[in-house]
Each structure stands twice: as structure tokens, then as C-alpha cells.
Amino acid sequence: KQEVTQIPAALSVPEGENLVLNCSFTDSAIYNLQWFRQDPGKGLTSLLLIQSSQREQTSGRLNASLDKSSGRSTLYIAASQPGDSATYLCAVPYNFNKFYFGSGTKLNVKP
Amino acid sequence: DAGVTQSPTHLIKTRGQQVTLRCSPKSGHDTVSWYQQALGQGPQFIFQYYEEEERQRGNFPDRFSGHQFPNYSSELNVNALLLGDSALYLCASSSDRASYEQYFGPGTRLTVT
Numbered sequence: 680k681q682e683v684t685q686i687p688a689a690l691s692v693p694e695g696e697n698l699v700l701n702c703s704f705t706d707s708a709i710y711n712l713q714w715f716r717q718d719p720g721k722g723l724t725s726l727l728l729i730q731s732s733q734r735e736q737t738s739g740r741l742n743a744s745l746d747k748s749s750g751r752s753t754l755y756i757a758a759s760q761p762g763d764s765a766t767y768l769c770a771v772p773y774n775f776n777k778f779y780f781g782s783g784t785k786l787n788v789k790p
Numbered sequence: 791d792a793g794v795t796q797s798p799t800h801l802i803k804t805r806g807q808q809v810t811l812r813c814s815p816k817s818g819h820d821t822v823s824w825y826q827q828a829l830g831q832g833p834q835f836i837f838q839y840y841e842e843e844e845r846q847r848g849n850f851p852d853r854f855s856g857h858q859f860p861n862y863s864s865e866l867n868v869n870a871l872l873l874g875d876s877a878l879y880l881c882a883s884s885s886d887r888a889s890y891e892q893y894f895g896p897g898t899r900l901t902v903t
Contacts, residue, residue, distance in 0.1 A: 683832075710890060722794075722880060723833070723894040768832055772890055777846045778823065778882075780832035 681706045681773040685781035692759055693789050700754040700784045702769035707747045714743050714754050715768045717783070723768065727754070759788045792817065794883050794895035802901045803871050811866045811898045815883030821845075822864040823892065824856060825880040833880055839864050840886070868900075876902045 682705045692698055702712070711730050715723040727736045727743040729752070735744040742755040752769060766783040773779055795814045803809050815822050821840045825833035835848035839858035858864045862883075868875055878899050882892040 685832075713892060715894070720878070720899070722796075722896040723882075725891065725893060728891045770833075770892070774846065777835055777838070777848065778825075778892065779835065780825075782830075782832045 681709075681771060681777075681779040683769060683771060683779045683781040685767075685769060685784050687784060688782065689785045689787075691787040691789065694759060694761060696759050696788075697755070697757050698759055698786075700756070700767050700786070702752040702754070702781055704750045704752075704771050704779075706773065707750050709747065709771045709773075711772065712743075712745055712752050713770045714741075714752075715770065717766045717768060719766075726767075756786075759786075761788050761790050764788050794881055794893050796879075796881050796895040796898050798898060799896070800899045800901075802903060804903055805871055805873060807871050808867065808869045809871060809900060811868075811879050811881075811900070812863065813866070813881030813883075813895060814863045815881075816893045819883035819885045819893070820862050821884045821886060822858060822862065823882045823884070824864070824866045825882065826850070826875075827878040827880055827897070829877075836866070871902045873902050876900060 686701045713728045714726045729745040740757040766785045768783045770780045823838040824836040827833040837847040842858045853869045855867045878897045880897045881895045884892045
């Protein structure tokens with residue numbers, strides 16, 4: 680069974696800081712890893728998808744890396760803004776079709 | 791291009807009742823997965839439907855059942871509702887031909903009283 684852990688559970692930073700969110704998984708035989716953003720009471724918005732053959736993906740101020748051998752992924756957010764405040768979740772598929780999520784990191788960016 | 795849609799947005803039910811939630815996948819997607827998200831937790835995988843059959847199932851009792859229609863839309867049914875079934879129910883669609891990237895709907899907030 681796949682287990683996904685996200686650290687820290689919550690993070691509060693002043694605007695403009697660069698920050699790193701961590702995701703670890705127990706079974707390294709993954710097909711891909713996906714990072715999501717969730718605003719309170721809303722659905723999930725896909726941020727980045729990293730295929731197992733890739734080491735990183737970038738979208739704007741976001742950069743996600745993947746190290747399968749160590750079972751870790753990081754999401755780097757550059758120059759954080761108050762609009763980045765949300766919960767960030769990572770998800771990995773197990774047996775291709777059964778997706779496991781971490782509990783998320785709740786980010787608060789203070790103006 | 792419409793994304794994943796879900797209905798209803800909110801629902802209030804009484805213990806013991808039955809509920810049906812609906813999901814329409816993103817255009818071009820043929821696979822629908824359902825998740826339950828309790829407050830403050832990550833989504834928990836309920837099951838996945840592909841070609842109108844349940845392909846994978848998470849650790850949920852048989853009270854949770856589903857269906858997929860020929861147009862790929864899907865329903866989640868929950869029988870004999872318990873207070874603990876109160877949660878945000880999320881639907882995600884994907885395509886086996888597109889790297890399994892999942893797209894989520896806005897969710898249905900179910901409250902059981």
C-alpha cells in the first residue's frame with residue numbers, strides 16, 4: 680500500500696519569501712506525481728504533473744522536483760504572494776489507477 | 791471546453807437515508823474516480839470507473855456504490871447514511887491515453903444530520 684506524507688502541515692510566511700513544500704511516498708514504483716492546490720471548500724486545481732521519467736517540472740513561479748529513489752518530491756514557490764494562500768496537496772497513483780493523497784500543507788502568505 | 795462538473799453543490803440528508811451524486815467528466819476523458827475528503831484531510835480514494843465497470847476500489851464499505859454510463863458520466867450512491875459520511879465528495883476524470891493526469895470537479899458537500 681502507498682502512503683503519502685506532507686511536511687509541514689501548515690506554513691505561514693511573509694509575502695515575497697521563497698518556500699519549499701515536501702511530499703514523501705513509501706512505494707517508489709510510481710507512474711507519476713501530481714501537485715494540486717485547494718482553496719477552502721473548493722475542488723482541486725492541478726498545478727504540475729511530473730512523469731516518473733522526469734526529474735522536475737516548472738510552471739511560472741512553481742517548480743516541482745521528483746526523486747523516485749528516495750521517495751520524495753518538493754514543490755518550490757518563488758516570490759510568494761497572498762494569492763498563493765491555499766492548501767497544497769500531492770498525489771501519487773498506485774497500480775496506475777488508485778491515487779493516494781497526502782494530508783496537505785496549508786499555506787498562509789501574509790501581506 | 792467544460793471541465794469536470796458535479797451536482798448537486800450541497801446536500802443535506804438524514805441518517806439512514808440514501809444519496810446519489812453525479813459527475814460529468816472533462817471532454818475527451820473516459821475514466822472517472824470518486825474521492826471522499828473529510829475536513830482537514832486529504833482526499834481518500836473510493837473507486838474508479840472505466841468502460842462502465844469498477845476498475846479499482848479503495849477501503850470503503852459496500853454502502854458506497856457507483857455507476858458509469860455510456861457517455862462516461864458517473865454516479866456515486868451511498869446507502870444507509872451515517873454521520874461520518876459527512877464530507878466533500880470529489881469527482882476526478884482522466885484518460886488512460888493522457889498520462890493519467892487527473893482533473894477535479896468542484897465537489898459536492900454532503901452533510902448528514
